[in-house]
Amino acid sequence: MTALLIAVLGFFLVAGLYLATVTARRLAAPEDYLDGGRSLPGWCFAFAGTGILIAGLGLYDHYLLLALFGLQYSHVALGLILAALAGAILQKRLWLAARISGRKTLGDLLGAYYGSPALRVLLVILLLLFTLPFAAQSLSRLGLVVETASAGALPRTAVIWVMAVFLFLGGVIGGWRALLYVVAGQSLLLLTLIGLTAGVGAVALDWTAIIGGQLEAGPGVLAYEIPGVVQDSAGLGKEAAVGGIWTTTAILSAALGLVGLVISPAFVFLVLTTAKGRGFAVQQVWMTSGLGVGALLLLTPLIAAGLGLAAPEALAGGLVSYAAVFQQFIALDLIYAVGFALMLVVALQIPVALFTQAGASLLVIELFGRFVLPGLRDGERRFAARVALAAIYLLVALLASFAPLWSEIVGAMTLSLSLQFLPAILGLCWLRWISRAAVLTGLIFGFLLVLFTEPLGLVLFEALFVELPWGRWPLTIHSAAWGLVFNLAACLLVSIFTLRADDRAERERLHALFARDYAQRQISPALRTAIWSLVLIWAFFAFGPGAILGNSFFSEPVFAGTALTLALPSLWIWQIVFWFLGVFLVWWLAYQARLSILEEPAAETLPLGPRERGFAEAAPGFFTRILERVAKR
Amino acid sequence: MREQDEVYRWLDRHALVLAFWLPLGFLALALFLNGYRLTSDWLVGGAFAALLAAFVSHIIVNAVYQTFFSSRELALGLVLYLAGLLLFLFALLFGADKTQALFGSIGIGFLVLAVAVIFYLVTHLGVRRAFEAFDVISDFRRRRDERDQPS
Numbered sequence: 146m147t148a149l150l151i152a153v154l155g156f157f158l159v160a161g162l163y164l165a166t167v168t169a170r171r172l173a174a175p176e177d178y179l180d181g182g183r184s185l186p187g188w189c190f191a192f193a194g195t196g197i198l199i200a201g202l203g204l205y206d207h208y209l210l211l212a213l214f215g216l217q218y219s220h221v222a223l224g225l226i227l228a229a230l231a232g233a234i235l236q237k238r239l240w241l242a243a244r245i246s247g248r249k250t251l252g253d254l255l256g257a258y259y260g261s262p263a264l265r266v267l268l269v270i271l272l273l274l275f276t277l278p279f280a281a282q283s284l285s286r287l288g289l290v291v292e293t294a295s296a297g298a299l300p301r302t303a304v305i306w307v308m309a310v311f312l313f314l315g316g317v318i319g320g321w322r323a324l325l326y327v328v329a330g331q332s333l334l335l336l337t338l339i340g341l342t343a344g345v346g347a348v349a350l351d352w353t354a355i356i357g358g359q360l361e362a363g364p365g366v367l368a369y370e371i372p373g374v375v376q377d378s379a380g381l382g383k384e385a386a387v388g389g390i391w392t393t394t395a396i397l398s399a400a401l402g403l404v405g406l407v408i409s410p411a412f413v414f415l416v417l418t419t420a421k422g423r424g425f426a427v428q429q430v431w432m433t434s435g436l437g438v439g440a441l442l443l444l445t446p447l448i449a450a451g452l453g454l455a456a457p458e459a460l461a462g463g464l465v466s467y468a469a470v471f472q473q474f475i476a477l478d479l480i481y482a483v484g485f486a487l488m489l490v491v492a493l494q495i496p497v498a499l500f501t502q503a504g505a506s507l508l509v510i511e512l513f514g515r516f517v518l519p520g521l522r523d524g525e526r527r528f529a530a531r532v533a534l535a536a537i538y539l540l541v542a543l544l545a546s547f548a549p550l551w552s553e554i555v556g557a558m559t560l561s562l563s564l565q566f567l568p569a570i571l572g573l574c575w576l577r578w579i580s581r582a583a584v585l586t587g588l589i590f591g592f593l594l595v596l597f598t599e600p601l602g603l604v605l606f607e608a609l610f611v612e613l614p615w616g617r618w619p620l621t622i623h624s625a626a627w628g629l630v631f632n633l634a635a636c637l638l639v640s641i642f643t644l645r646a647d648d649r650a651e652r653e654r655l656h657a658l659f660a661r662d663y664a665q666r667q668i669s670p671a672l673r674t675a676i677w678s679l680v681l682i683w684a685f686f687a688f689g690p691g692a693i694l695g696n697s698f699f700s701e702p703v704f705a706g707t708a709l710t711l712a713l714p715s716l717w718i719w720q721i722v723f724w725f726l727g728v729f730l731v732w733w734l735a736y737q738a739r740l741s742i743l744e745e746p747a748a749e750t751l752p753l754g755p756r757e758r759g760f761a762e763a764a765p766g767f768f769t770r771i772l773e774r775v776a777k778r
Numbered sequence: 779m780r781e782q783d784e785v786y787r788w789l790d791r792h793a794l795v796l797a798f799w800l801p802l803g804f805l806a807l808a809l810f811l812n813g814y815r816l817t818s819d820w821l822v823g824g825a826f827a828a829l830l831a832a833f834v835s836h837i838i839v840n841a842v843y844q845t846f847f848s849s850r851e852l853a854l855g856l857v858l859y860l861a862g863l864l865l866f867l868f869a870l871l872f873g874a875d876k877t878q879a880l881f882g883s884i885g886i887g888f889l890v891l892a893v894a895v896i897f898y899l900v901t902h903l904g905v906r907r908a909f910e911a912f913d914v915i916s917d918f919r920r921r922r923d924e925r926d927q928p929s
Contacts (some may be wrong), residue, residue, distance in 0.1 A: 153804075157800070160796065160800060164792075164793060164796060167789070167792065168789055168793075171785050171788065171789055172785065172789070174782070182782070182786065184786055186786075186790040186794075188790075188794055189790070189793070192797065322789070326789070326793035326796075326797070329793070329794075329797055330793070330796055330797035330800055330801070333797050333798065333800075333801045334800060334801040334804070336801075337801035337802065337804070337805050338801070338804075341805055341808060345812075478808075478811065478812045478815060480807070480808045480811045480812060481808060481812065484804070484808055487804075
């Protein structure tokens with residue numbers, strides 16, 4: 146097993162290096178290294194974006210949680226459609242704003258639009274959180290997977306460093322464009338391997354127990370039901386939720402966390418470096434909502450069932466791991482065991498490669514190029530990015546090797562923190578009345594709430610001061626939603642008082658340009674209302690409170706008065722139905738409303754940020770009035 | 779600028795071709811190895827279906843980028859195909875029982891791949907140009923003549 150695993154992993158790593166080398170040889174311009182010439186092909190975005198979202202969902206955890214919580218957790222996969230919807234609403238406007246203003250990164254855009262260096266700094270901090278702990282967490286798990294697959298022959302730490310070196314080599318040679326090629330290829334590999342593993346398991350290892358309703362889950366967990374809309378639970382670590390933690394509120398709030406990935410600095414950098422075309426629409430509709438969610442909803446429950454079936458005693462004790470499944474695959478055929486390991490490795494490798502490379506590019510563009518060494522030439526910027534990449538990989542590998550728990554704790558907050566920038570991005574794209582003060586106030590509240598509903602804040606506060614009455618995710622609400630609710634409330638409240646703030650005129654210029662040159666295709670107000678009403682209704686029933694109906698909607702129809710025996714559990718059918726409806730809705734928004742079709746930006750450019758004000762605007766009002774009266778005389 | 783766009787196009791196409799071949803190639807390998815071990819015609823057939831899917835994807839990429847197979851791709855494809863065919867024949871000749879048991883599925887697989895390639899070449903290029911695409915000797919002479927011509 147070990148030799149074959151090394152051979153296959155080595156082959157794919159060498160293929161990645163080959164692609165990086167070819168790209169580097171062909172692309173001579175230094176700036177291409179940082180941003181790929183801002184012309185990544187649409188297919189690259191479509192494939193890579195899907196892989197990043199599936200990997201961001203945490204495929205490694207996804208199987209384990211599915212095995213422990215059954216179909217109630219599987220519902221979270223529908224959250225990828227919410228992420229796709231968020232992409233449809235935001236990505237095109239972000240792309241347009243960047244192209245017409247000449248800005249290159251999310252921090253650059255938001256900082257200029259709101260005229261706020263604080264936003265830039267906060268985004269750089271978030272970026273470091275993505276690149277360091279989040280990537281370290283993935284790299285650490287990757288080492289663990291290979292160690293488990295090789296039955297300890299390949300130690301975790303050695304795997305971490307070897308992988309880090311290979312990934313670094315690929316990144317340092319090829320840059321952003323080559324990395325995205327590799328990630329796009331890996332995404333297809335990931336989808337293929339999910340299909341292969343589930344298919345082989347279902348046919349050869351009888352993983353279809355879940356279909357017949359014989360799936361065992363963790364102790365006290367309802368494997369085929371969502372355990373309520375919300376539960377009066379103090380949170381993880383303080384009080385166990387009855388029947389499982391994945392209530393409809395938990396599902397919805399966890400899905401919001403996935404939106405945080407779509408608006409993270411690295412993902413937005415990918416958006417901004419994509420060429421015009423239909424790449425966004427293909428990613429949102431067919432690849433993510435269609436293929437990605439389909440694979441997660443239909444195939445991963447089978448694989449998770451396999452984890453439980455391979456070690457029923459461990460599952461009954463509330464523990465589950467990959468070791469027993471590897472043994473089953475090895476007994477079946479070595480190549481399948483390698484395929485299973487490769488699937489997990491790829492899912493863990495994608496975030497490491499993406500966030501480190503984006504981290505290096507963004508650090509140079511945001512930090513070094515702007516504040517530290519603004520006079521750098523293109524070649525020097527490329528060199529700086531390579532040095533930054535080396536430093537990032539070194540730190541990530543060190544964290545993954547020697548502080549995996551710390552990486553898990555901090556990395557767990559990353560998506561929730563990223564989501565707190567949603568009001569700021571909504572303001573840039575659509576809501577002109579959201580002001581800088583509102584955004585910053587909301588961010589402070591949002592960050593605090595996330596911090597105190599995740600282990601980092603709880604552990605620190607309880608160690609330093611007093612015991613808190615709540616644990617992680619109180620009331621079965623994910624930290625992303627806790628932060629966002631308070632963030633939005635603060636943001637709206639402050640916006641009311643800053644409607645007529647001085648800087649509004651600056652922000653209006655961009656929105657006026659959007660309205661004049663980039664208005665959406667003319668659709669009647671009635672149809673527009675219908676679209677958004679349908680989206681809300683869909684969200685309510687897909688993973689809002691209405692999803693609770695799915696527990697028995699098909700097995701115990703309301704008017705039939707009798708229980709039916711179905712081929713699939715009722716909740717699974719519900720998920721599949723709302724998956725289809727979700728794909729249709731995203732298609733409607735992305736293609737029909739043209740929210741995700743990128744066209745050539747108009748020739749007019751608009752420098753964002755405070756423009757030079759003339760004397761008449763800058764001088765105090767009383768002074769100009771006096772001057773006018775004097776001048777008239 | 780146009781030159782740079784051409785470089786991007788070449789790279790994009792090359793990466794897309796690899797993105798299709800690597801996963802489908804691994805899938806074909808896994809199915810073939812397991813099918814051979816279990817002497818299963820279905821699994822071996824699945825492996826050839828995966829290869830066929832990769833080939834069709836390659837054709838779609840060619841259509842999207844309005845290109846044809848590069849000479850390296852042609853050479854690699856031919857070498858791998860012939861190597862596979864030779865292995866198959868040697869295994870048959872030297873009496874590997876499993877290969878004889880799987881003669882039908884493997885033979886049909888090779889045949890289907892060959893038919894698919896010929897069908898594509900003929901429909902895409904026409905019969906005469908399809909033959910010319912493999913006429914290495916003429917191609918070599920033409921290049922030599924071009925090289926020897928006084929500039």
